[in-house]
Amino acid sequence: MQQRKPNQEPPIDLVEQFYKENVDLKAILNSRKARKEVTAGLEPYTGEFGPAQKKHLLNRTMVGMAKRHMDDLDGLSLDEAIDLIFTPEELGEPVNNYFGELDAQAYQEIYRSEDVSPGSPFIDRPYSVNLNDGIFEQLAWERRRAIETWISKSIYKQTTSIHWKLFIFLHNLTPTKPDMGGHKFLYNYIKLLFNSAFGNYKQHIYNLTLDPSMLNYLNLQLSKKETPDENYAREVQELFTVGKRPFSRFTEKDVRELARAIVGWNYNYGKIVFDEGHEPIINFDSSNHDTGDKYFSSFYGDKVIKGKPGDSGREELQEVIDMLFETDESYIYPCRRLYQFFVYPDISDQVEENIIKPMARIMAENDFSLVEPLKTLLKSKHFFDSQQFNSLIKSPMEFVYGVHKDFDLFNGEMTTYIREENRVFYYSDGDRLDLFPEKFVNELSRSYYYFDSINGGNSSQGMRLFSPPSVSGWPAYYQAPVYDLFWINSVTIKERKNTTEQATRWGSWLGDGVNIRFNLKTYLQTYSKPNDLNLLIEEMENRLLGSPMTDRAKKRLINSVLGENSLNTNYWTSMVNDYLNDPSQDNRYNLSWRFEQLLFQFFQLSEIHLF
Secondary structure (H helix, E strand, O other), X not given: OOOOOOOOOXXXXXXXXXXXXXXXXXXXXXXXXXXXXXXXXXXXXXXXXXXXXXXXXXXXXXXXXXHHHHHHOOOOOHHHHHHHHOOOOOOOOOEOOOOOOOOHHHHHHHHOOOOOOOOOEOOOOOOOOOOEOOEOHHHOHHHHHHHHHHHXXXXXXXXXXXXXXXXXXXXXXXXXXXXXXXXXXXXXXXXXXXXXXXXXXXXXXXXXXXXXXXXXXXXXXXXXXXXXXXXXXXXXXXXXXOXXXXXXXXXXXXXXXXXXXXXXXXXXXXXXXXXXXXXXXEEEOHHHOOOOXXXXXXXHOOOEEOOOOHHHHHHHHHHHHHHHOOOOHHHHHHHHHHHHHHOOOOOOHHHHHHHHXXXXXXXXXXXXXXXXXXXXXXXXXXXXXXXXXXXXXXXXXXXXXXHHHHOOHHHOEEEEEEEEOOEEEEXXXXXXXXXXXXXXXXXXXHHHHHHXXXXXHHHHOOOOOOOOOOOOOOHHXXXXXXXXXXXXXXXXXXXHHXXXXXXHHHOEEXXXXXXXXXXXXXXXXXXXXXXXXXXXXXXXXXHHOOOOOOHHHHHXXXXXXXOOOOOOHHHHHHHHHHHHHOXXXXXXXXXXXXXXXXXXXXXXOHHHHEO
């Protein structure tokens, strides 16, 4: 019997696809250069804090902005909005939501282990050491999916808090591939990122170094004192703390000496996986530690870390971390990455001097906090300069979650087609709930299928959580001169179209012939005047688009609903009023296909990809 595997394709290689399409790089560079310089600095923004400013702030701090987030800012000042947005969330832990896919008896047969009951957490339970034809319980795909869908559900349900956006920022900045060690490794990495979002970045790097998934990913687990592995020693400098040249000037000798200083650390796989609990069990093997002195370059002030015998050798890791964070670059580099992630990827000399370096000083004065410099940035004149609005392309996660959250698709209506007497009938759960499997009717079980579908959509567009393309993260956040343009190509545009059509037409796939689509009545009622077509389109524009549409596009939208020169807007008003007063099958059908056509045309607009 083979290990059960998830039904997923590997993420698209965005860089490879970009260069396949023969994009004119010179034009991209000219476009970047032509962008007007934003000269405002970090001084507090004191201008209007209206719908446009609130939308810009939420676009950059939520994982997919939806109307409910805008509602939360209603009546708030900028300072009050920032206080709300920087309110931490609770993490929780994953539970058995896969019981519709694999019941207790089937789990026992496959893994020779007793499963937890539906809705119960499983991370702290010891895993079975029994092997069944090479199948390992700690690598079970059902539980892997349970963890991934739990995170996806948390992001979907996020409060108006930046916490999950910071989680993704840290995952991109300090990535691993945590699945190599199983579920507990993945959960520990998730917990590390989540707790570090509002914490001390220096402490995060220390904890990251000893995280089992990182010990695996960059080979520190296998490093030997005779030939210390230099992989982590290089990346912790180049990618996690002080950055690359020309800003940082660490040397190859620094890489070698750092590798010598941190050799000897490893994790106890058996105790993490097969004992109760989930916390990392980390060991320091003094017999595998280089006890010689380590000499660093002038970049680190000619630092010498004295070699230490026995268990005291573990202290050298803290000395290394202290050394890294004694440099100015250790503040400048993370702040540069914050700016690229939350504001704009291409950093000018003016931004470096007037924005990044002052942010770095704030970080240094606030115990290595990422949150404090970011708060200052998000309240600044620089951030609210109109040039920053709608200047980025949405990542797959921002696009997909934005669509699903705005339509509240998870709480939508299930649909299916049933063949009866040689005819095919369409049903929604409002008509015949008994036609739908219990695993989809049950909200907890439904989350397993629904959020796995979301994850598949993100993956097909090049951004699946916990599967970064490299130790550098996703190239859209760092690779000049293309940056966020990597998100858009002939493949991902089709996948984005798929996402919107699933949400608004045939529904998002759950399985067994069942889809879930938006609830027409509930969604229409989220608009102030859905029976006024012009006002509805205007509100949709403000809510969903990155920038205003042209008059020509607006006319095309109206024609898509009413037909050219055949109907007037009063017809739309009558249809909506009839349906809202009497949501019968006939009234729903009369309105539904026209509204779906409006949405279809709306999501064809290029402005939908900007934020």
